Amino acid sequence: MSSLPELTRSIRPTWAEIDLRAFDANVDAIVSRLPDGVRLIAMLKADAYGHGAVELAKRCMTRNVAMIGTALLEEALELRRNGITLPILVLGPLKEPQLRIALDHDIILGVPGPEELEIVARVAKERDVAVHLKIDSGMGRMGSVETELPRVAELIRSAPRLRVDAMYTHFANAGDTADPFTNEQLARFNTLVETLREAGIDAPRHHAANSAATMRGITPGDFVRTGIALFGAAPLDREATRLQPLLRWRTEIARLKELPPGHAIGYGTTFRTKRASRIATLPVGYADGYDRALSNKGEVLVRGKRAPVVGRVSMDLVTIDVTDIADAALGDEVVLLGSQGSDEIAVEELAAKLDTITYEVFCSVSARVPRLYTDAHDARIRTRFDA
Numbered sequence: 227m228s229s230l231p232e233l234t235r236s237i238r239p240t241w242a243e244i245d246l247r248a249f250d251a252n253v254d255a256i257v258s259r260l261p262d263g264v265r266l267i268a269m270l271k272a273d274a275y276g277h278g279a280v281e282l283a284k285r286c287m288t289r290n291v292a293m294i295g296t297a298l299l300e301e302a303l304e305l306r307r308n309g310i311t312l313p314i315l316v317l318g319p320l321k322e323p324q325l326r327i328a329l330d331h332d333i334i335l336g337v338p339g340p341e342e343l344e345i346v347a348r349v350a351k352e353r354d355v356a357v358h359l360k361i362d363s364g365m366g367r368m369g370s371v372e373t374e375l376p377r378v379a380e381l382i383r384s385a386p387r388l389r390v391d392a393m394y395t396h397f398a399n400a401g402d403t404a405d406p407f408t409n410e411q412l413a414r415f416n417t418l419v420e421t422l423r424e425a426g427i428d429a430p431r432h433h434a435a436n437s438a439a440t441m442r443g444i445t446p447g448d449f450v451r452t453g454i455a456l457f458g459a460a461p462l463d464r465e466a467t468r469l470q471p472l473l474r475w476r477t478e479i480a481r482l483k484e485l486p487p488g489h490a491i492g493y494g495t496t497f498r499t500k501r502a503s504r505i506a507t508l509p510v511g512y513a514d515g516y517d518r519a520l521s522n523k524g525e526v527l528v529r530g531k532r533a534p535v536v537g538r539v540s541m542d543l544v545t546i547d548v549t550d551i552a553d554a555a556l557g558d559e560v561v562l563l564g565s566q567g568s569d570e571i572a573v574e575e576l577a578a579k580l581d582t583i584t585y586e587v588f589c590s591v592s593a594r595v596p597r598l599y600t601d602a603h604d605a606r607i608r609t610r611f612d613a
């Protein structure tokens with residue numbers, strides 16, 4: 227295994243460090259707060275919210291994780307190709323050919339409605355099929371609604387080799403502790419499960435909780451499905467319940483120049499220096515997921531201090547004002563997201579600035595940004611440009 231300087235010598239000095247020990251600690255912290263008999267499904271869709279699903283799934287194999295959840299079949303197959311042997315549940319809608327491929331790779335299907343169930347029931351005439359059945363308890367998106375349950379029951383009865391391992395639902399607003407909708411959804415889920423039971427359809431397991439519900443101790447059934455909490459972002463709207471952040475996105479000062487007052491900076495000349503200024507250019511841009519909406523708005527950390535983004539964020543470059551950081555020098559580390567010294571650009575801060583949620587900020591860090599995985603023994607880097 228190469229040492230860090232050697233790994234990073236051939237690439238632009240912009241990468242996202244992912245702390246695998248923090249991930250382990252977060253998994254353990256979530257597992258430890260679950261009641262007896264409730265187990266963790268680690269949601270690693272969208273490349274583990276940008277953190278890298280393969281690396282994190284490998285860590286899940288060393289811990290008390292029951293299952294991994296993805297949105298896409300492709301995501302599940304990537305995990306299988308990389309030696310992940312944990313059960314994998316695909317929660318997004320699948321078309322028939324995908325569904326057959328999923329079964330060939332021992333991937334469990336989340337069935338979002340009667341249309342997909344019809345295909346599954348047909349396939350289950352030839353082979354054993356295990357599914358988790360999604361119930362819409364109020365979100366109006368995926369899952370079968372009450373009026374569809376007779377058809378759902380009929381389809382399941384018609385397919386003796388179809389095994390419904392679990393029924394599940396998803397909360398729309400569990401992050402808001404004041405909203406009674408979560409409890410209403412839970413009651414509705416229980417009612418619909420009971421309706422199916424009366425129609426002769428039962429499942430041995432149930433699950434509903436996302437990160438927000440899990441952190442609130444609302445963990446009905448046999449599994450929780452947590453995503454965002456595993457990555458150390460706060461899942462609740464108002465309380466600071468976050469675990470440890472894993473991701474630290476850093477770059478370096480690539481150019482540093484003195485500019486006189488009145489000098490323009492960047493496309494559209496949206497910024498002009500008001501004083502004699504030291505302007506640093508960073509080798510990162512919106513193509514890397516540093517949002518263009520952070521133009522003249524974002525802040526980054528240099529030598530543990532905040533420096534403002536000045537001018538427009540370009541595709542490959544960002545300019546910052548380091549006039550007030552007297553010792554800032556060429557090659558200094560610059561943190562875009564995460565901590566440096568005693569300060570931190572938290573994902574919650576960036577999300578608020580961008581008028582979005584932490585999930586989108588994580589998912590925005592593009593595939594062009596290499597991920598550098600570190601643990602106690604090891605550092606290795608994954609880039610799109612690997613041979």
Ligand SMILES: *Cc1c(COP(=O)(O)O)cnc(C)c1O
Pocket residue numbers: 269271317396435436437438451452453454455461
């Ligand atoms: C993404 C997802 C989760 C995890 O949500 P978090 O808020 O990240 O914990 C749980 N269930 C379903 C169906 C999902 O799509």
